Amino acid sequence: MRMLPLGAADRAAMLATIGAQAIDDLFVDVPAEAVLHGPIPGLPLHASERAVERHMAALSAQNLTAEQAPFFCGAGAYRHHIPASVDHLIQRGEFLTAYTPYQPEIAQGTLQVLFEFQTQVARLFGCDVANASLYDGSTACWEAIAMATRVTRRNRAVLSGGLHPHYAETAATMARFAGDDLCMLPTRAEADSDDAAVIAAIDGQTAAVVVQYPDVMGRIPDLAAIAAAAHAQGALLIAVVTEPVALGLIESPGALGADVVVGEGQALGVGLQFGGPYLGLFACSEKFLRQMPGRLCGETVDADGKRGFVLTLSTREQHIRREKATSNICTNSGLCALAFSIHLSLLGGSGLERMASISHSRAVATARALGAVAGVSVINHTWFNEFALRLPRPAADVVEALAARGILGGVPLSRLCPDRADLADVLLIAATECTDMHDIAALAAALGEVLA
Amino acid sequence: MPRYFTRDHEWIEVDGAAARVGITHYAQSQLGDITFVEVPAVGAVLVRGDSASVIDSVKAASDVYAPVGGTVTAINPALEEAPDLVNSAPESDGWLWDMDLADPTELDDLLDAQAYADLVAAL
């Protein structure tokens, strides 16, 4: 087999050096009844590269992709165009097959990228500092709540109803085991975000207020007002950004008073990938530096006085602090952080603004076209690139019918809130710079047919 | 003022019912370059043996235990900017916190200077 370089002669010579008769002798410590004497029965044996490729290609071909179909899905994962250079560069072996940069002398490539990434994320989010990535937006959201409870020494958090239900469920799962008390406002299909309800729910026991921006239906909360209300009670505002491209047009949460900004970086450089691997972004005020979860890369000098970078403040982390660590995270999302950073370096602030402008403009055109379909209304007052429609029939059925016509027509809110019959007629629609006018026309026409 | 020591290499200098606490020269030599000192909150009530402070060096985080019980009245303000004071002057300018003593008889269980010196010599 092509991945196993040892030959029979090698094995024989090595056994001789070891002083063993057979490889089986090396497994002497395994309880005899647990040792399998041959390949596990019922499982296929090895296969050629060609056979494996064919098998996987056949499975790939069974899926309807965003490249084949007019595509309008969002709800926490966005399809943007990724320049060819990005994927080419992340496949360089020195990036792809490198290890975590614990030996900085031979990892300056990875470390400099992380330093640049941290700076990009901090600036994008309007914060002082950022970490070197977490797993994804949902776990970053949970880690932020955990940090807020440590920092404030309170254990209650208020979660806006505009928070992505998967993120809220993840936070609820973690809170159950941490003993934290979550006030989870309900998802509501209103024209505006639930700012007033969030503010009303903050009290003197609140560690953190969690608000998604733009929210799961694409509405844009007034973070400054919520920040003021949170700070008045000694609570932290955690802003959650699932579509970072939005920050090309709307203000960064840090500048509006958010103490911690977390998000999902998948939209830049990473791609849809059927749900993962994605990229957790975490940024905050400098005063929380030593309470931050995740790896941090810092600038320093070497013995010759040359600038260099190292992982730093490791004493917060699991391998040193063990049960008192700020997180148990070890492996994070390094290669995705690289992809994000490369894409953002190609865009620059001007390119990000342009990308955001086109995404928003296409969303506006989409809303106009779909709002004109009989029985369909746009719920939102405003949005960046994602908005909600109210349909005359259950949205899940409509989406199935659209898929049968070769169109990926958005995400029914019921997919995220299956127990809410009152939300069954809400459809989430996202558009980006990849959305062409004929895609919009195709969706509008198909929607008209399906609803007729 | 009398100074006492613990087996975990903390010192405590007593002035009536108040005291100042730090770590010894031996302790700082074992920790390596100190990068950060986390001190207890002013007003915190400590029980003897509690981890009251954590001292970070590059590769380790070491607990500093309260030698006696009491209430923290002050922390060393210089340590935030200059944690290296604990390396350079652990038994003077690198002090960690001041406290009131809840039960001065707890001092009886501590080592005096000679007993501590003997302890370190045997290490």
Add this chain to the structure above:
Amino acid sequence: MNDINTAGWRPSLGTIDGAALPDTVTGNRALDLQEPLLFEIGHADRSGVDFDDVEPDVLPTLPRRAARVDLPGLSEPECVRHYTRLSRQNYAIDLGLFPLGSCTMKHNPRLNEKVARMPGFAAVHPLQPQSSVRGALTVIAELADWLVRLTGMAAVAMSPKAGAHGELCGLMAIHAALDARGEGDTRRVILVPESAHGTNPATAAFAGFAVAGIPAGPDGRIDLAALLARLGSDVAGVMITNPNTCGLFERDIKTIADAVHAAGGYVYCDGANFNAIVGRVRPGDLGIDAMHINLHKTFSTPHGGGGPGSGPVVLSAALADYAPRPHVVRDETGVRLVEAAADLPQAFGRMCAFHGQMGMFTRALAYILTHGADGLRQVSDDAVLNANYVLASLRNVLDAPFAGSGPCMHEALFSDHGFAEGFSTLDLAKGLIDEGFHPMTVYFPLVVHGAMLIEPTETESRAALDQFLGAMRSLAVRARAGDPALRAAPRHAPRRRLDETLAARKPRLVWRG
């Protein structure tokens, strides 16, 4: 004469002065190129992306930002050059051996990359109608089936994003099972061996447990008597690693599992070292209740400079019902994703958004199909053979504290015993860099002084191992003799030893100009 020029030819260019390395104006040294920061070379007005011509159509209600995000852009040629130069400052598996114990730095097959990028996997959205992604769901079901059968367990939770996340999943399942039995408030303690990886106690704490340590015995394995003595009605379970972090198989594992079960607890196994036994031993046969699998270790998905990983958790029948949402289910009616809380009433909750690291599933499945049941068995055979070869070859120059008690598994453990005064494992590790290798795992596990944990993996040839062993012998001799040049290593790397104290005392985490 040297290994590269065995014919001994010399250039016919007369005398060449090779005394000292000359300075250069640029600071570059031929192919060794210094690369500034993005913020030092990029410009706010520059961009390397060409967009379509689209007239802005902006909602008057959109709260627009006042000023652009201050981020520099690069043209495409500048970008490619920036990152290509940076990549050349990294060591990588593609360049050479990583003897990193517990990391399983095996070759990352390129077929994995091709398969992961097939559009039917790469360009599909996690919330598309399930009827449009049957092939993608089938990949997850196939991989899940392989993992369950390779481990002899009842079920697998596929959503955890990495090993530590998987540990959290396993412990939360245990907590949920205890809650269901009404013992969630009384059984609050998890027993963790002192030799465990730091994620273990950290995870136990995040899952709401207290941690009690169990010492290692003189043979490097769990002190069985200590563990049995600590079992009781307050113990939720034990987190063990098998093979353990000393590279040894825990012979008493069945005894331990039986005792823990009899005492009402569960057995969590850290699967980081699965490469030693994959295809030859099934953890389910040893009494394990939950084990995370690091796809980026055992199953060859790339380390990527620090992730992404994937940490599916195999579960026993006792814990299967508590697995988190969502599940991929395959039966006679087809394959589907089951997500709703109402459909999974005993699931302890949700670990993260969506349903798992699909990009790592495709890669791992390609790897598994390539090797098959026989190939995977050969993987563990060769991994263990290579590690024992390393142990046998070095034990006369380096102290191997447990070598006397039998063969090691897939990794060999050495200590700094016998090094000259003032010389440490760190010095030897930095010396290894100059010899063209990434250092081994150092100072872990904590139970051995100056630990050096070496895991060669099965994808190293004997020639590659012999070269590494030659370097290690030389370094061991130098460390025992106290060669001062070792304290200055590395000398040939892009950077010399870096000031980590400065980085921690005065943290500079972002560029400020």
